[in-house]
Amino acid sequence: MAQINGNPNTQNEDDYSGKKLKALPRQLLQRGADAVKVELQRNRLRQITDISQLTNLKELNLSRNEITDFPVEIRALRQLKTLYLNQNNIKTIPENVFPSLEKLNFLKLSTNRLEKLPSDISRCQDLTYLNLSNNCLKDLYPLVGLSRLKELYIERNQLAELPDRLFQNSSLNVFKANGNPLRKPPGEVCAGGLKDIQNYFAMLEANAPDVYTVKTMFLGNSMAGKSTLCRSLKEGCPVQVAEADRTVGIEISEFTVRDGSDSIRFLFWDFAGQEEYYITHHVFITPQAFVILAINLSSYKMDEATFKENVVFWITNLQLQIPDSVVLLVGTHVDQCQDENEVKKKKEHIEEQVKKMLDTHTVNLEQRRKNLQEVDDPSSNSEQINQIERLTEYKLKVLELVPIDCTKPADIDKLKTRIKAEVLNKDTFPSIEQTLPRSYYEVENHIQELLENGDIPEHGVVSQDVLLCELKNRLTTLDDDKLKLILQYLHRIGVIMWYKEIPELQESLFVKPSFLISLFKTVVRHDLVQELNKISSAQRKSENALVVDKKRWIRDYEERASLSNVAIRILVRTELEKIYESADKELIEEVVGSKNKEGSLLSLLKHFDVCLSTKHNSGLNPKANEFCPKKDWVPSNPTVYELDACMFPSFLPDNMQVEREWGSNSSEDLNIRVYLMPEIPHGFFHRLVVRTCSFYSPFWIGKDQCMLCCGDKRVLLRERRFDEDQFIEIRCKEIETSEDIQKAWKVIKEIMKRLDRLKEQWQGLCQKVHSPCKAQDCEDFFEWTDWHDWLEDSETNRFNLGLEEKTTCRNGHQRRTELLFPRTPDA
Numbered sequence: 001m002a003q004i005n006g007n008p009n010t011q012n013e014d015d016y017s018g019k020k021l022k023a024l025p026r027q028l029l030q031r032g033a034d035a036v037k038v039e040l041q042r043n044r045l046r047q048i049t050d051i052s053q054l055t056n057l058k059e060l061n062l063s064r065n066e067i068t069d070f071p072v073e074i075r076a077l078r079q080l081k082t083l084y085l086n087q088n089n090i091k092t093i094p095e096n097v098f099p100s101l102e103k104l105n106f107l108k109l110s111t112n113r114l115e116k117l118p119s120d121i122s123r124c125q126d127l128t129y130l131n132l133s134n135n136c137l138k139d140l141y142p143l144v145g146l147s148r149l150k151e152l153y154i155e156r157n158q159l160a161e162l163p164d165r166l167f168q169n170s171s172l173n174v175f176k177a178n179g180n181p182l183r184k185p186p187g188e189v190c191a192g193g194l195k196d197i198q199n200y201f202a203m204l205e206a207n208a209p210d211v212y213t214v215k216t217m218f219l220g221n222s223m224a225g226k227s228t229l230c231r232s233l234k235e236g237c238p239v240q241v242a243e244a245d246r247t248v249g250i251e252i253s254e255f256t257v258r259d260g261s262d263s264i265r266f267l268f269w270d271f272a273g274q275e276e277y278y279i280t281h282h283v284f285i286t287p288q289a290f291v292i293l294a295i296n297l298s299s300y301k302m303d304e305a306t307f308k309e310n311v312v313f314w315i316t317n318l319q320l321q322i323p324d325s326v327v328l329l330v331g332t333h334v335d336q337c338q339d340e341n342e343v344k345k346k347k348e349h350i351e352e353q354v355k356k357m358l359d360t361h362t363v364n365l366e367q368r369r370k371n372l373q374e375v376d377d378p379s380s381n382s383e384q385i386n387q388i389e390r391l392t393e394y395k396l397k398v399l400e401l402v403p404i405d406c407t408k409p410a411d412i413d414k415l416k417t418r419i420k421a422e423v424l425n426k427d428t429f430p431s432i433e434q435t436l437p438r439s440y441y442e443v444e445n446h447i448q449e450l451l452e453n454g455d456i457p458e459h460g461v462v463s464q465d466v467l468l469c470e471l472k473n474r475l476t477t478l479d480d481d482k483l484k485l486i487l488q489y490l491h492r493i494g495v496i497m498w499y500k501e502i503p504e505l506q507e508s509l510f511v512k513p514s515f516l517i518s519l520f521k522t523v524v525r526h527d528l529v530q531e532l533n534k535i536s537s538a539q540r541k542s543e544n545a546l547v548v549d550k551k552r553w554i555r556d557y558e559e560r561a562s563l564s565n566v567a568i569r570i571l572v573r574t575e576l577e578k579i580y581e582s583a584d585k586e587l588i589e590e591v592v593g594s595k596n597k598e599g600s601l602l603s604l605l606k607h608f609d610v611c612l613s614t615k616h617n618s619g620l621n622p623k624a625n626e627f628c629p630k631k632d633w634v635p636s637n638p639t640v641y642e643l644d645a646c647m648f649p650s651f652l653p654d655n656m657q658v659e660r661e662w663g664s665n666s667s668e669d670l671n672i673r674v675y676l677m678p679e680i681p682h683g684f685f686h687r688l689v690v691r692t693c694s695f696y697s698p699f700w701i702g703k704d705q706c707m708l709c710c711g712d713k714r715v716l717l718r719e720r721r722f723d724e725d726q727f728i729e730i731r732c733k734e735i736e737t738s739e740d741i742q743k744a745w746k747v748i749k750e751i752m753k754r755l756d757r758l759k760e761q762w763q764g765l766c767q768k769v770h771s772p773c774k775a776q777d778c779e780d781f782f783e784w785t786d787w788h789d790w791l792e793d794s795e796t797n798r799f800n801l802g803l804e805e806k807t808t809c810r811n812g813h814q815r816r817t818e819l820l821f822p823r824t825p826d827a
């Protein structure tokens with residue numbers, strides 16, 4: 001059949017995708033009843049008229065167009081089974097469309113501007129897949145009654161409540177709802193999945209109380225007054241914190257404020273301000289948080305450098321990690337400022353600079369969105385455009401600065417009143433109110449009682465079986481399954497810790513999070529060298545270590561950020577004995593491990609990418625499998641237990657070892673640059689290194705470089721932060737044969753997969769992938785837009801390798817394509 005625009009692959013299939021169409025092509029309409037499947041995605045369609053002529057249409061793809069009004073004519077397509085309308089600008093769907101679509105079973109309406117669903121959508125009784133993510137929906141009641149629905153996606157809408165009848169439907173097996181201001185059930189319940197939601201509704205009483213819970217994080221530079229604020233707010237009066245009593249790691253506390261009949265429960269997380277601790281902050285920073293950013297006003301100088309140090313670092317990190325958080329600026333040490341005028345000026349300076357910073361952020365986002373839309377085929381960038389649009393909506397809220405003197409009761413009161421008012425403001429905190437079944441509180445209260453009565457050891461580490469048994473004795477109506485779901489919820493809100501996903505820790509629960517944190521502090525601390533120096537001869541001898549061993553532990557830590565496992569065992573044991581006087585042997589062994597078994601502390605530190613196992617004396621991971629020529633690479637078991645030491649890449653002083661092993665760069669190196677915008681987040685590179693090196697071998701790690709060996713090939717990973725363009729470079733050396741190329745791309749793919757997964761933890765981060773032109777002095781590059789498809793693609797042959805096609809840069813230099821990307825331009 002002759003066709004000018006479309007590509008009829010089969011007689012019934014009409015492919016008009018990506019043709020910049022503004023109206024339906026005549027040829028298509030002429031097909032009338034012959035058309036069965038029509039692809040019109042990635043065009044510029046705004047209105048869809050005359051489509052009712054295609055009376056036999058079974059599948060219609062109108063995604064990634066510019067449709068604003070729902071195409072009502074669709075109602076005439078009675079044979080329609082599959083309909084894609086995602087990534088358009090549809091605001092409403094009229095009534096009387098869905099009752100006619102009796103056969104429709106797949107409907108994708110994600111990324112539109114829908115505020116409401118038509119009440120008759122439930123008449124679409126065959127619907128099994130429905131995607132409504134990225135809209136502005138507030139109510140899902142119209143979906144009740146869709147009895148065959150199996151998959152429902154409603155992420156990132158404005159839903160506060162979900163209808164319980166929706167979950168009485170037994171067919172539903174996939175349900176995703178993150179990114180909504182949910183209170184019934186709360187987001188932390190939904191995060192557990194369908195079973196948790198069903199369980200929640202099954203337990204929810206008609207008169208279940210509404211509570212306000214606020215996770216409050218105290219951030220700011222060292223000595224800014226965070227602990228003072230935290231403790232004073234809790235006590236309701238000024239509390240003096242001695243300078244020597246610096247926060248190590250994180251401190252957790254809790255208190256409740258009453259406001260008439262309402263009570264607000266605050267969970268306080270006081271983060272230490274010294275840089276050494278930043279590497280563990282990501283473990284505890286969670287979404288939907290209220291952040292109190294403390295700034296010492298007396299030492300604040302009204303210049304760029306102090307603003308950067310005291311404010312920019314924190315706000316940028318929050319913007320990247322939890323862009324929907326609310327930040328209250330608190331200026332401390334007012335009593336040490338000269339007069340009110342100084343306070344006033346400093347407050348104005350900080351607020352002005354913050355405003356500028358947030359405005360620049362918005363302008364940059366807008367600019368980036370424009371750039372992505374102005375390309376020839378904007379739909380190829382639609383994922384990134386969506387992300388930016390979401391970020392523009394999820395603005396970080398920074399509230400007016402409260403200047404206080406932490407030594408004055410009236411000021412503590414003033415701050416408390418201000419915090420209460422902000423927390424109860426629905427515009428600032430839309431999802432602070434939560435409705436929970438009583439049994440959720442009961443479980444929590446019983447755990448506290450068990451701790452107080454000594455039925456759970458003081459440190460709060462308890463096995464799953466013991467805890468379940470104790471709770472079942474007390475709460476006879478709850479079975480194991482229900483209890484486990486409630487415990488998981490308590491883990492998600494940070495009241496207890498239960499890392500079910502770490503095999504070594506599945507069976508243990510930490511019902512006192514502060515205990516776990518105190519363990520972290522024993523090895524991640526600013527004064528670790530001092531602590532190592534303090535190790536006594538008796539402690540040394542308990543591990544059969546000599547004085548020279550102790551000296552080597554200190555030297556290795558200082559020079560290579562490598563801490564011997566023996567030293568870790570001694571430090572943790574000392575700490576446990578200090579806290580609990582006579583800590584039981586079993587606990588010590590569980591936490592610190594032994595010569596043959598890794599303890600839970602190391603499992604956790606590794607799980608959170610804080611450190612990785614190495615040999616004490618080298619940067620090598622000798623147990624990992626090598627990537628051998630002519631043999632498919634098999635990753636080493638990531639849980640391999642190394643006897644010797646842990647390396648903390650964030651604390652490495654230099655790159656000397658890596659540079660020695662790598663040698664010099666060559667213009668022939670395979671070279672990929674992953675640009676991260678607006679910047680590479682603090683800690684990102686080292687976490688990537690930990691993830692990659694736990695899998696590959698052997699490796700050498702430096703301050704901002706890391707070299708991996710795969711068979712006889714060397715791969716370099718490095719962080720480049722020279723100017724505003726910050727990127728992570730992946731280079732591979734000595735690539736000659738087609739086999740070399742294949743192998744190198746396989747390694748790069750593994751690294752990029754880890755990078756991509758890690759990036760998910762920073763919602764505000766965007767990325768671009770380039771391969772620079774290899775010609776000398778040429779500054780041109782090739783942009784790689786479909787790298788994401790490559791990562792997802794399980795059949796590597798979709799991206800052809802080794803076809804010896806040539807690619808030419810804008811300056812006319814040619815290179816074989818597979819040396820730039822793992823694909824040919826037309827693949």
Ligand SMILES: Nc1nc2c(ncn2[C@@H]2O[C@H](COP(=O)(O)OP(=O)(O)OP(=O)(O)O)[C@@H](O)[C@H]2O)c(=O)[nH]1
Pocket residue numbers: 220221222223224225226227228229240241242243245246247248271272273274294332333334335336404405406407
């Ligand atoms: N005069 C005065 N002293 C304050 C004020 N706020 C805090 N301080 C003192 O400043 C010192 C540091 O306060 P902390 O609360 O320990 O500071 P931090 O931010 O928790 O410090 P890190 O633990 O290092 O992260 C303490 O000695 C406090 O007593 C204030 O408003 N006025």
